[in-house]
Amino acid sequence: MKTEKDGTLHNRILGDIEHRILSGEWPPGHRLPFEVDLAQQYGCSRMTANKVLTQLARAGMIERRKKSGSFVSQPVAQAAVLQIHDIEAEVRSLRQHYSYRLLARSRRVATEADRQRIEVEPETQLLDLVCLHEADGKPFCLEHRLINLTCVPEAADEDFSRSAAGPWLVSRVPWNAAEHRIEAVAANAELAKTLLIARQTACLVIHRRTWGADGPVTAVRLTYPGERHTLVARFEPGEAERT
Amino acid sequence: MKTEKDGTLHNRILGDIEHRILSGEWPPGHRLPFEVDLAQQYGCSRMTANKVLTQLARAGMIERRKKSGSFVSQPVAQAAVLQIHDIEAEVRSLRQHYSYRLLARSRRVATEADRQRIEVEPETQLLDLVCLHEADGKPFCLEHRLINLTCVPEAADEDFSRSAAGPWLVSRVPWNAAEHRIEAVAANAELAKTLLIARQTACLVIHRRTWGADGPVTAVRLTYPGERHTLVARFEPGEAERT
DNA sequence: AGAATTATCATGTATATACATTATAGGCAA
DNA sequence: TTGCCTATAATGTATATACATGATAATTCT
Numbered sequence: 208m209k210t211e212k213d214g215t216l217h218n219r220i221l222g223d224i225e226h227r228i229l230s231g232e233w234p235p236g237h238r239l240p241f242e243v244d245l246a247q248q249y250g251c252s253r254m255t256a257n258k259v260l261t262q263l264a265r266a267g268m269i270e271r272r273k274k275s276g277s278f279v280s281q282p283v284a285q286a287a288v289l290q291i292h293d294i295e296a297e298v299r300s301l302r303q304h305y306s307y308r309l310l311a312r313s314r315r316v317a318t319e320a321d322r323q324r325i326e327v328e329p330e331t332q333l334l335d336l337v338c339l340h341e342a343d344g345k346p347f348c349l350e351h352r353l354i355n356l357t358c359v360p361e362a363a364d365e366d367f368s369r370s371a372a373g374p375w376l377v378s379r380v381p382w383n384a385a386e387h388r389i390e391a392v393a394a395n396a397e398l399a400k401t402l403l404i405a406r407q408t409a410c411l412v413i414h415r416r417t418w419g420a421d422g423p424v425t426a427v428r429l430t431y432p433g434e435r436h437t438l439v440a441r442f443e444p445g446e447a448e449r450t
Numbered sequence: 451m452k453t454e455k456d457g458t459l460h461n462r463i464l465g466d467i468e469h470r471i472l473s474g475e476w477p478p479g480h481r482l483p484f485e486v487d488l489a490q491q492y493g494c495s496r497m498t499a500n501k502v503l504t505q506l507a508r509a510g511m512i513e514r515r516k517k518s519g520s521f522v523s524q525p526v527a528q529a530a531v532l533q534i535h536d537i538e539a540e541v542r543s544l545r546q547h548y549s550y551r552l553l554a555r556s557r558r559v560a561t562e563a564d565r566q567r568i569e570v571e572p573e574t575q576l577l578d579l580v581c582l583h584e585a586d587g588k589p590f591c592l593e594h595r596l597i598n599l600t601c602v603p604e605a606a607d608e609d610f611s612r613s614a615a616g617p618w619l620v621s622r623v624p625w626n627a628a629e630h631r632i633e634a635v636a637a638n639a640e641l642a643k644t645l646l647i648a649r650q651t652a653c654l655v656i657h658r659r660t661w662g663a664d665g666p667v668t669a670v671r672l673t674y675p676g677e678r679h680t681l682v683a684r685f686e687p688g689e690a691e692r693t
Numbered sequence: 694a695g696a697a698t699t700a701t702c703a704t705g706t707a708t709a710t711a712c713a714t715t716a717t718a719g720g721c722a723a
Numbered sequence: 724t725t726g727c728c729t730a731t732a733a734t735g736t737a738t739a740t741a742c743a744t745g746a747t748a749a750t751t752c753t
Binding site (some may be wrong): 210228230231234248287288289291342373381383384385386387389390391392393407409410411412420431433434437438439440 | 471472473477506528531532534542587590624626628629630631632633634635636650651653654655674676677678680682683684
């Protein structure tokens, strides 16, 4: 995403209108000048004004109605962009040493329980991986992953004993949709033992399901000890991307 | 965000190129046809092809280099759009009855502890609210909120005993940045009592800080009993918005 | 007056054109 | 061979223009 304003007329106009909206000078519901008037004010052609307004409309900051004009949008339901890091990068950014251990690997036909986690057809071959990501040798995150071998048959030939499946998949399989579910759970005995934490410790659990052109690719559950981990999301409503 | 493909030439071309990229037909690094060639293939002018490519570039799906051409981007760090609902709407969407109770309201000059939560100057007047959102009469979410009275002096005259401060603020104060932090915590005695849950129950905590043109507006901490609440985030990398 | 028609206005989409910008390739001279 | 210059190719930005679309306002007809 480019955000620098590179002196072009287009971006100057865009920035100016954005500023008026964000500062509250043009509150929600306010009708902005017609395209021809904007063009005159800024000394540009209608096409240029039109492109700016089109972009603002795509960014959701204004709504456009034929004949009536363009209006500042009501603030919409809040949305935030959540960065889902690669775990290795996440550990390194904490300046800790990253290591990885494969705890279990099995291949099977999807069971009913599996199909609760990943929406595959019955009889689909799956790869089931359980692995532990460590920071400075201490448990950082426990990963449970199912991979749909119909979509990614090459995965059957990888043993994933040295490196995690996540980065391997990302670079190999094009995907076009993902769903994340985030919840808090208390550690049960098994989880506590694996993560070396006390029972009942609150943990942050991220479920991620990914789809490609041929259907579900993978479903992964990441469990982080709660006290040691937070997710951060940012939202800049005015940051319409610049050309 | 408009996503329907409304038969225009622009959107036909956009959808076609998107499809080639998402299906893997044009993998990351692949050079797509030059603008003039695209224009010829689709029987349109270069301007139209240019606008489509510009849009794809803004959506992050392609990178453009002068003289060299346009290339399919490497998949970027995953990002997900997290919907932060209005709590009342959230409860209603579960088809439960929403109610609200103000538990505490006080006004004071920012303490050192407050300034850990909201980045205001010393001596700033704050409004501190604690309230409970209920679904079908049962605790649903506990809210701790600080409001910066320098930014929102009108808030001092509202008692917030009948309705929550969130929606009131949203409709009154333009804001331009927000930060969310999500973590899991175990309920302490006080929290357990307020939310009517067992001690040590895992809870999902969302910290949201909001900035307006005049600095920090509000900081809010929402605590949900973990077993009963999940956050959902979606990401559609190919969903470049359509004109 | 009320309904149907027409005119008008603002936006939406597309084209042709012009010139600016910038990275690459090729040529030319020291 | 090296360094510089120039030509060229592709994108970037902006303009003028044309016609389509859809909503509102004005007019006309019954």
